[in-house]
Amino acid sequence: MAGVFVAQAILGMILVAGSIAFQETLTSRASGSVLQTLGRLGVVLKNRAFTSLLVIFSMVSLTTLAFISYSSYIYQETFRQSSQVYSCTSPSMRPVTWPDRSST
Numbered sequence: 001m002a003g004v005f006v007a008q009a010i011l012g013m014i015l016v017a018g019s020i021a022f023q024e025t026l027t028s029r030a031s032g033s034v035l036q037t038l039g040r041l042g043v044v045l046k047n048r049a050f051t052s053l054l055v056i057f058s059m060v061s062l063t064t065l066a067f068i069s070y071s072s073y074i075y076q077e078t079f080r081q082s083s084q085v086y087s088c089t090s091p092s093m094r095p096v097t098w099p100d101r102s103s104t
Contacts, residue, residue, distance in 0.1 A: 045051055075081045
């Protein structure tokens with residue numbers, strides 16, 4: 001279990017080093033109000049191709065987040081797991097395992 005946190009720490013250090021190494025490409029900040037920014041977002045949303053992809057990708061994330069939010073209820077009410085057992089065996093805490101190919 002500690003290996004996960006070590007991997008996240010290493011990844012975090014790589015990201016911090018990368019953010020320090022790269023230079024900002026934006027030379028001047030945009031001037032304008034929040035309403036003007038929202039108006040520009042409205043222009044982008046009028047692009048049907050972009051909006052359809054936005055909806056499709058949002059629906060994929062929505063199903064994943066819905067499962068994460070309801071999984072504790074499902075496991076505790078349907079399978080009668082206690083909170084402690086769920087926290088140790090929840091789907092998000094299970095390690096990824098690959099099928100054993102040695103028997104094939």
